[in-house]
Amino acid sequence: MYLFAALCNKRVIRSVWVKPRRTGYWDAAKRGIFGDEWWIDNLRMSKATFIKLCTELQPYLKKDPCRSRAPIAVDQQVAVTIWRLATNVEYRTISALFGIGISTVCETVHRTCHAISENLLSRYIKLPQEEQLKEIIREFETLWGFPQTVGAIDGSHIPILKPQECPSDYYNRKGFYSIIVQAVVDSQGRFIDVNIGWPGKVHDARVLANSTIYKKCNDGTYLPNWNRHINEVDVPLVILGDPAYPLLPWLMKPFADTGNLTRQQQQQYNYRQSRARMVVENAFGRLKGRWRCLLKRMDYLSVESVTHVVASCLVLHNVCEMNGDRCRPEWVHHDSLTRGDTTSPADVTRHATPSANNIRNALKDYVNQ
Numbered sequence: 477m478y479l480f481a482a483l484c485n486k487r488v489i490r491s492v493w494v495k496p497r498r499t500g501y502w503d504a505a506k507r508g509i510f511g512d513e514w515w516i517d518n519l520r521m522s523k524a525t526f527i528k529l530c531t532e533l534q535p536y537l538k539k540d541p542c543r544s545r546a547p548i549a550v551d552q553q554v555a556v557t558i559w560r561l562a563t564n565v566e567y568r569t570i571s572a573l574f575g576i577g578i579s580t581v582c583e584t585v586h587r588t589c590h591a592i593s594e595n596l597l598s599r600y601i602k603l604p605q606e607e608q609l610k611e612i613i614r615e616f617e618t619l620w621g622f623p624q625t626v627g628a629i630d631g632s633h634i635p636i637l638k639p640q641e642c643p644s645d646y647y648n649r650k651g652f653y654s655i656i657v658q659a660v661v662d663s664q665g666r667f668i669d670v671n672i673g674w675p676g677k678v679h680d681a682r683v684l685a686n687s688t689i690y691k692k693c694n695d696g697t698y699l700p701n702w703n704r705h706i707n708e709v710d711v712p713l714v715i716l717g718d719p720a721y722p723l724l725p726w727l728m729k730p731f732a733d734t735g736n737l738t739r740q741q742q743q744q745y746n747y748r749q750s751r752a753r754m755v756v757e758n759a760f761g762r763l764k765g766r767w768r769c770l771l772k773r774m775d776y777l778s779v780e781s782v783t784h785v786v787a788s789c790l791v792l793h794n795v796c797e798m799n800g801d802r803c804r805p806e807w808v809h810h811d812s813l814t815r816g817d818t819t820s821p822a823d824v825t826r827h828a829t830p831s832a833n834n835i836r837n838a839l840k841d842y843v844n845q
Contacts, residue, residue, distance in 0.1 A: 500575075505555075519555065519558045520766045520767070520796060521792075521796050521799070521801045527551075530551045533588070537550045537554070548576060552576075555574070556576070558792070561769050562766065564772055589788040590784050592791050593788050596795075597670075600794040600798070601668065601670055601790060601791065602668060603626075609626060613626060619752075622716070623839070624712065624713050626668075627660040627756075628753040629658065629684070629717045629727070629756060630658075630659065630717070630756040631657065631815075632659070633656060633676050634655050634770055636653050636654055636773060636774050636776070637773065637774070637775055637776065639653065640777075645675035650814075652676075653773075654676030656672075656674040656676060657671070658671040658684065659756065659759070660689065662755075665797065667793065667794055671687040671688070672786050673782075674686075679817050681720055693724075707838045711835050713726070714728045714835070714839075716728055716752055716753040717729050718730070720817040723833070725832045728839065731746055731836075741840055741844045742840065744840075745839065745840040757810075757815075761810050762793065762807070763793045764811070766796065770789055
């Protein structure tokens with residue numbers, strides 16, 4: 477009896493708390509053995525940008541040490557996550573490279589993506605103010621001859637697993653399950669507004685009609701009231717969209733080409749707008765070129781997890797762009813399969829208001845001068 481009690485109260489001493497793993501690769505990278513190009517090749521950003529990002533994420537990722545083992549350093553957590561987003565390799569491979577467990581890699585990626593999307597998205601994805609916004613307007617006119625423009629809007633499909641709830645809503649017209657990312661970019665291809673998570677079956681125009689930017693622009697609370705008198709019309713600040721979107725006073729779309737678009741001025745307008753709007757398609761190409769996890773099906777069980785990963789990629793795109801870490805040409809990806817809709821269904825598109833038509837005609841006359 478006493479012997480049994482003594483055995484029960486005896487403390488069990490574990491011989492191994494952590495499985496021995498090699499961490500030499502990451503340690504060598506931090507010491508600069510591989511050179512500066514290693515950071516661009518593998519983490520898509522310079523070492524200086526990486527350190528800055530780690531500093532911003534420090535309050536959200538730092539773990540308190542425990543008696544059993546030391547916590548994973550913040551810089552290693554961020555590097556593991558970025559490696560996964562940039563390469564889309566298996567957790568097993570990342571585990572071997574960074575010397576941590578496979579399940580720890582999975583947990584780290586989810587935790588870091590959640591921290592980025594919840595805490596950094598509002599810092600890096602927002603409408604620029606005052607002088608920055610004026611510079612964007614000047615660049616749209618200088619580079620592409622399109623005045624009063626603050627951005628271009630488009631949608632893109634992100635492939636996902638078949639969801640357990642309402643799977644038919646996520647099966648898009650291109651034949652796979654997806655969620656939609658609606659984004660507005662500035663003249664440099666930086667994201668200034670995003671809407672993530674609508675089912676792939678939904679049309680781009682309906683996504684817009686249910687987005688925050690649509691409500692704010694219609695209420696006049698999103699874009700500054702910087703009107704410009706062009707050809708006897710007060711032209712407000714506008715966003716450029718493709719034919720899938722409705723024509724609104726703040727949203728310009730091309731003239732409809734039904735085979736009778738013979739007027740040279742309308743054709744010239746469509747060409748100028750298309751050329752200026754290419755900035756959003758190029759931005760999506762750089763986004764998916766940097767973060768190649770967006771090119772393949774995301775095998776997450778919940779749509780919410782996918783939205784956190786996508787939001788993280790959008791934030792990291794802006795982090796790289798704002799810090800001068802340019803996307804290499806060989807990374808850029810152009811894929812029409814994941815582009816949004818290009819036609820506008822009758823049940824979504826509203827008839828253009830007279831003011832919207834007047835604004836577009838004024839811009840048409842301006843680009844034809």
